[in-house]
Amino acid sequence: xxxxxxxxxxxxxxxxxxxSEADIEKAREQLSNILENFEVLKEVDTADVPPTAQSINLxxxxxxxxxxxxxxxxxxxxxxxxxxxxxxKLRAVLDxx
Amino acid sequence: xxxxxxxxxxxxxxAHELLKAKKVSSVELTQACxxxxxxxxxxxxxxxxxxxxxxxxxxxxxxxxxxxxKIAPLTGIPTLIKDNMCTRGIRTTCSSKMLENxxxxxxxxxxxxxxxxxxxxxxxxxxxxYAMGSSTENSAFFxxxxxxxxxxxxxGSSGGSAAGVAASxxxxxLGSDTGGSIRQPAGFCNVTGLKPTYGRVSRYGLVAFxxxxxxxxxxxxxxxxxxxxxxxxxxxxxxxxxxxxxxxPDYTKGLPHDLKGMKLGIPxxxxxxxxxxxxxxxxxxxxxxxEKLGAKVEWGVSLPHTKYALPxxxxxxxxxxxxxxxxxxxxxxxFSYKDTESMWEGMEKTKQFGFGPEVKRRIMLGTYALSAGxxxxxxxKAQKVRTLIRRDFDAAFEKYxxxxxxxxxxxxxxxxxxxxxxxxxxxxxxxxxxxNIAGVPAISIPAGFVHGLPVGMQIIGKPFSEPTLFKVSxxxxxxxxxxxxxxxx
Numbered sequence: 001x002x003x004x005x006x007x008x009x010x011x012x013x014x015x016x017x018x019x020s021e022a023d024i025e026k027a028r029e030q031l032s033n034i035l036e037n038f039e040v041l042k043e044v045d046t047a048d049v050p051p052t053a054q055s056i057n058l059x060x061x062x063x064x065x066x067x068x069x070x071x072x073x074x075x076x077x078x079x080x081x082x083x084x085x086x087x088x089k090l091r092a093v094l095d096x097x
Numbered sequence: 098x099x100x101x102x103x104x105x106x107x108x109x110x111x112a113h114e115l116l117k118a119k120k121v122s123s124v125e126l127t128q129a130c131x132x133x134x135x136x137x138x139x140x141x142x143x144x145x146x147x148x149x150x151x152x153x154x155x156x157x158x159x160x161x162x163x164x165x166x167k168i169a170p171l172t173g174i175p176t177l178i179k180d181n182m183c184t185r186g187i188r189t190t191c192s193s194k195m196l197e198n199x200x201x202x203x204x205x206x207x208x209x210x211x212x213x214x215x216x217x218x219x220x221x222x223x224x225x226x227y228a229m230g231s232s233t234e235n236s237a238f239f240x241x242x243x244x245x246x247x248x249x250x251x252x253g254s255s256g257g258s259a260a261g262v263a264a265s266x267x268x269x270x271l272g273s274d275t276g277g278s279i280r281q282p283a284g285f286c287n288v289t290g291l292k293p294t295y296g297r298v299s300r301y302g303l304v305a306f307x308x309x310x311x312x313x314x315x316x317x318x319x320x321x322x323x324x325x326x327x328x329x330x331x332x333x334x335x336x337x338x339x340x341x342x343x344x345x346p347d348y349t350k351g352l353p354h355d356l357k358g359m360k361l362g363i364p365x366x367x368x369x370x371x372x373x374x375x376x377x378x379x380x381x382x383x384x385x386x387x388e389k390l391g392a393k394v395e396w397g398v399s400l401p402h403t404k405y406a407l408p409x410x411x412x413x414x415x416x417x418x419x420x421x422x423x424x425x426x427x428x429x430x431x432f433s434y435k436d437t438e439s440m441w442e443g444m445e446k447t448k449q450f451g452f453g454p455e456v457k458r459r460i461m462l463g464t465y466a467l468s469a470g471x472x473x474x475x476x477x478k479a480q481k482v483r484t485l486i487r488r489d490f491d492a493a494f495e496k497y498x499x500x501x502x503x504x505x506x507x508x509x510x511x512x513x514x515x516x517x518x519x520x521x522x523x524x525x526x527x528x529x530x531x532x533n534i535a536g537v538p539a540i541s542i543p544a545g546f547v548h549g550l551p552v553g554m555q556i557i558g559k560p561f562s563e564p565t566l567f568k569v570s571x572x573x574x575x576x577x578x579x580x581x582x583x584x585x586x
Contacts, residue, residue, distance in 0.1 A: 007465075008461075010468075011461050011464050011465045011468065012461065014464050014468060015419060015423075015448070015460050015461060015464040016423075016426070016441070016444050016445050016448060017445060017448050017449060017457060017460060017461065017464075018442075018445035018446045018448060018449030018450075019449065020449075023449075023457075027457075027458070027461055030458060030519055031458070031461060031462060031465065033519075033520060034411065034462060034519065034520060035462075035465075037407075037408060037411075037520060038408045038411070038412060038475065040404070040405065040408055041405060041408050041409070041478050041479065041482055042478075044402070044405060044478075044481075044482050044485065046478065046481035046482060046484075046485070049481045049482075049484050049485060050481070050484060051477055051480030051481050051483070051484065052480055052481075052483040052484040052487060053309060053480060054295070054309040054339065054536070055295045055309065055487065055534075055535060055536020055537075055560075056295055056296045056339060056341065056536060056560075058296075058338075058339065061338035061339075063335060063338075071202050071203060075202035075203075076202055078200065078202065079199060079200060079202070079429070079430035079431070080429060080430065081427055081428070081429075081430070081431075081433030081435070082433070082435070088428055088429055090428050090440055091439065091440040091443065092439075092440060093440055095439070
């Protein structure tokens with residue numbers, strides 16, 4: 001099964017991954033090749049097998065809600081690509097046109 | 098000390114004895130490592146950031162502590178940390194352009210614990226970008242070279258940690274292991290490397306790759322050092338809700354000189370097609386050595402779902418990665434591509450130019466496996482087969498104390514040999530992937546050489562059986578000297 005160009009573009013859009021034309025063609029080739037190797041899983045009968053999401057026997061982990069100091073805002077903001085005072089500065093998320 | 102017995106060649110436990118007896122100071126030991134780094138680093142390229150000033154400052158503090166008689170086993174010991182563990186105030190890059198200038202505002206729990214024990218941080222080790230790879234060739238900065246043959250890879254993704262210890266740039270290192278990233282490079286570089294039981298070591302402050310598989314562990318010169326490091330870094334952490342509350346034993350206690358009463362199984366599926374015959378022979382000789390030590394060895398054990406581990410891994414790990422790496426959108430930290438019309442385009446370009454090819458490949462693969470219409474066929478199916486792989490191990494551990502396999506099917510490959518074929522690269526982890534899928538612990542120890550290149554032996558145990566792995570490894574290292582051989586640089 002070979003992925004179509006449209007499928008690759010669709011996945012890239014879901015992942016918000018920018019891609020050049022060359023990237024798309026290469027991804028088509030390599031992802032198809034990898035997916036082909038996943039086909040072998042079809043031969044395993046898993047009709048009565050529950051899925052494993054993680055390997056430890058923990059369910060929801062609860063803890064008391066204890067107030068504690070957070071990191072200083074300045075420490076967090078020091079890595080911000082763009083800021084205004086103690087806020088991360090982004091461009092408009094909603095396109096209002 | 099004469100030139101053949103330089104300080105940087107010491108194990109942690111040897112250095113500890115000298116520090117404790119005040120025959121050597123931590124400043125002397127640290128300076129010896131820093132000078133050695135200057136000599137060998139141009140050849141090995143294991144370190145992204147050498148933290149010389151921090152190291153000497155911490156060494157002075159360690160010496161003060163030792164003067165007050167407050168020495169702990171890791172006090173004053175020069176240490177290399179894989180560059181995906183957050184170090185407060187010290188650049189943590191994940192060997193990615195995305196985090197090239199990221200300065201963490203906090204320490205990972207393992208860094209806090211090692212810091213409290215008096216560790217001397219000497220550098221941040223190179224790795225495959227975001228721990229995705231088996232050779233360090235996916236580092237955005239440079240490829241690390243195997244100290245045993247500089248034309249070959251050190252393995253990955255913790256290749257800088259393994260090569261750094263093998264080249265004696267530090268006395269030990271921490272790595273992280275999602276599908277073999279500690280054990281495969283440990284095997285390739287002739288060092289001892291442990292992937293602990295999932296949950297044994299806190300992942301808080303480890304840059305997330307695949308959260309249900311990631312685990313931090315030590316790379317050391319022998320099993321005793323590995324046990325010493327595990328004593329410090331193991332244990333429950335409220336900041337990692339998947340960390341285990343099981344009590345932490347003293348891993349250095351009761352390390353035997355023989356293996357009488359130990360039952361070891363040899364799973365036939367790990368002697369895979371395409372395995373180098375010399376590697377197979379070396380592992381068989383090593384297993385015979387375990388038998389001579391008194392272990393009862395049973396060949397031909399079957400873990401029938403082993404062959405599905407590779408596809409299961411390459412569905413689950415990229416799926417989790419695609420979710421974890423969605424956070425790198427250029428808004429809060431890291432690389433940010435700003436020269437675009439819209440916010441969305443900026444986000445797309447940030448990922449396009451901030452991530453390297455393998456990271457992008459895995460994000461795409463994971464996004465596909467989780468997308469509407471494919472979730473059941475890929476992700477859910479892989480999770481179900483994951484159950485079967487776990488059950489294989491559960492059944493085997495009803496009969497055996499541990500399982501013994503090669504760590505890798507081949508000796509270290511040449512730089513550039515597999516970079517054009519992602520699937521070939523993935524196959525180099527075929528013996529280590531199932532262990533992360535099952536969440537069990539496994540250690541790789543030096544077990545011989547083929548044409549001058551190291552061969553690693555993997556010992557796998559049931560959950561929280563790290564003491565068993567240390568027993569087997571330590572007993573083996575009492576009667577062999579592979580682990581004492583050092584690369585000539």
